[in-house]
Each structure stands twice: as structure tokens, then as C-alpha cells.
Amino acid sequence: MQKTDKEKSRKKLERLAHYLDSLIKVPGFNARFGLDGLIGLIPGFGDTIGALISSVVISEAARLGAPKVLLLKMALNIALDALAGTVPVLGDLFDFVWKANQRNVHLLDSYLANPRETVVTSRLFVWGLGAVLIGLVIFVGMLGFFLVRAFLNVFVGVV
Incomplete structure (x- = not known):
């Protein structure tokens, strides 16, 4: 994959993570939340839908050549987000704070910048x-x- 294609994919993932985790600013606070937190409010299956949407980041990371151990770490971020989201109220608050998609994009960025160190950690x-x-x-x-x-x-x- 060419460097420009990787850069385009990375920018798309950053934009997706922003929409999912930090799109809306809370007035009067220095806090943000995104569509993932709002989708998670849907009783029963909201966190499952959020996890499915978040899996796009993992899929793209695999396409960009991220190693399996990094993909596993990303999947654990999403799983923790989805599992915590099943707890009423506290899970939703956790979802607003955890920001699994931005964590995963940061992991991918770290890997693309310094592959060896990211794989070791x-x-x-x-x-x-x-x-x-x-x-x-x-x-x-x-x-x-x-x-x-x-x-x-x-x-x-x-x-």
C-alpha cells in the first residue's frame, strides 16, 4: 500500500473516531462525547451496534498491515467498551469517557510511526x-x- 493511501485511510479513521467519540461538546465543561455514546443509550442492543461500527477501525488497521497482537489489543478496547456499556447508567458514563475508537486510532498511529515499539508493548x-x-x-x-x-x-x- 502506498504512503498516500495509508495517510488517507488514517485520516478517515481519525474522522470516524472523532464522530464516534468526540463529536458533541458539553456546554460549560471541557468534555466531549460522540455518536457511540448516544447509540449506547439504546436499551438492549445499542452497545452491540456501537461495537460493530467500531470494528471498522480494526478492519482498516488489518488492511494497513497491523499485526495480530495490535488488532487483539484494539478488539479488547472495543470489548471493554461494549461490556461496560451493558451496565445501566454507569456503563453509559464509562462509554462517554473511555473513547475506544480514539484509543484504537492512536494505537494504529503509534504502530505506523514506530512499528517495533508498538508491537513489543x-x-x-x-x-x-x-x-x-x-x-x-x-x-x-x-x-x-x-x-x-x-x-x-x-x-x-x-x-
Whole structure:
């Protein structure tokens, strides 16, 4: 892909991220929100629609040659945005603050400017997230074991 094509794609993504995350200025505050936050207010499926629209950024990043580890990090930003948005009121506030699309465009810009460093930090992030998830699974497993053991001890007197 030629440099001018990459620049055009990047500008389109910046514009899309602006529309989705920062289009509307809140009067009297130094805060902005976009169409993604408004779409997220639709009960039931608003956050799903927002995530689908946000996936355009990931698709374009893949077309521009972003590595899988960076695409995974972008997908996690969108997933966190969508999952948090399912919590009534607090999720909508989170959606106004998180700005996943602008984060993802910034990640892509960082990659295009300095590919090696961005890939290394993205790998560290993904490995760290994996370690946290494994720790969470172990913790939940141990918690379940001790709860069953306590239940059996109290009600059955087995242990």
C-alpha cells in the first residue's frame, strides 16, 4: 500500500473516531462525547451496534498491515467498551469517557510511526492480560473449592 493511501485511510479513521467519540461538546465543561455514546443509550442492543461500527477501525488497521497482537489489543478496547456499556447508567458514563475508537486510532498511529515499539508493548499487554486472566481463573477455582469444603463441613460434617 502506498504512503498516500495509508495517510488517507488514517485520516478517515481519525474522522470516524472523532464522530464516534468526540463529536458533541458539553456546554460549560471541557468534555466531549460522540455518536457511540448516544447509540449506547439504546436499551438492549445499542452497545452491540456501537461495537460493530467500531470494528471498522480494526478492519482498516488489518488492511494497513497491523499485526495480530495490535488488532487483539484494539478488539479488547472495543470489548471493554461494549461490556461496560451493558451496565445501566454507569456503563453509559464509562462509554462517554473511555473513547475506544480514539484509543484504537492512536494505537494504529503509534504502530505506523514506530512499528517495533508498538508491537513489543502490545505483546507485553496481551501477555499481562493473559496472566491476570489465568490468575483470576485460579482464584475462582480456589474460592469454589473452599466454599464447597466449608459447606460440606458445616452442613454435612464430612471434612
